[in-house]
Structure formats: structure tokens, C-alpha cells
Amino acid sequence: MEKSELIMVGFEIVAYAGDARSSLLELLKEVRKGNFENVDARLQEADENLNLAHQAQTKILAEEAAGQEMELGFIFIHSQDHLMTTILLRDIVTDFIELYKQKEEK
Numbered sequence: 876m877e878k879s880e881l882i883m884v885g886f887e888i889v890a891y892a893g894d895a896r897s898s899l900l901e902l903l904k905e906v907r908k909g910n911f912e913n914v915d916a917r918l919q920e921a922d923e924n925l926n927l928a929h930q931a932q933t934k935i936l937a938e939e940a941a942g943q944e945m946e947l948g949f950i951f952i953h954s955q956d957h958l959m960t961t962i963l964l965r966d967i968v969t970d971f972i973e974l975y976k977q978k979e980e981k
Contacts, residue, residue: 876938878946884931888954891928892961895921899961899968906975914972921965928958 902917932955939945 876935876943876945878948881935881945882948882950884935885948885951885954887931888928889950889957891924891931892954892957895924895928896957896961896964898924899964903968903971906972909975909979911972911976911979918965918969925958925962925965928954928961932958 898917898921902914902921905911905913905917935945935951
């Protein structure tokens with residue numbers, strides 16, 4: 876894979892992970908206010924974007940595993956960081972949702 880293609884995949888991953896991150900942070904704001912109406916839909920929206928980012932990542936992993944040489948640049952490495960931290964954010968937001976729900980029930 877050429878470096879320019881890898882850069883584009885990196886941008887794709889950053890875009891999808893960024894959209895997921897935005898959805899998760901907006902959801903957390905709503906949950907803090909006690910609004911639990913759209914939790915499942917917002918989590919699904921974030922998951923769809925994370926899945927798209929993961930698919931792009933998997934494409935690169937499969938090509939490298941098949942022996943294709945790749946010249947990784949900073950943009951692709953940055954995309955991996957973006958994806959990883961957004962996946963972690965999703966787990967944390969899910970825990971916060973449960974905590975806020977418990978708080979509301981009391």
C-alpha cells in the first residue's frame with residue numbers, strides 16, 4: 876500500500892472515531908442533565924462509527940499480515956491513538972450512564 880493510501884485510511888479512521896467521540900460526549904452531557912431518552916440510539920450511533928473505523932483499521936492489518944510492506948506515517952499512528960482512546964471513552968461513558976441512572980433512581 877502506498878503511503879498516500881495509508882494517509883487517507885488514517886484520516887478515515889480519525890473521522891469515524893471523531894464522530895463517535897462527539898456522540899459519546901454529547902450523550903454524557905445529556906445523561907448528566909438526567910435525560911436518558913436517547914441513550915441507546917446515541918450509543919448505537921457511536922458504535923456504528925467505531926465499527927467503520929475498525930473496518931478501515933482491519934483492512935490495513937490484513938494487508939500487512941499478508942506480507943505487504945507499509946511505510947507508516949504519523950497520521951496513521953495518530954489515527955490508532957484516536958481510535959483506541961475513543962473505544963476507551965465509550966467504555967467509560969457506559970459506566971457513567973449506569974452511575975447516573977442509579978443516582979436518578981435514589
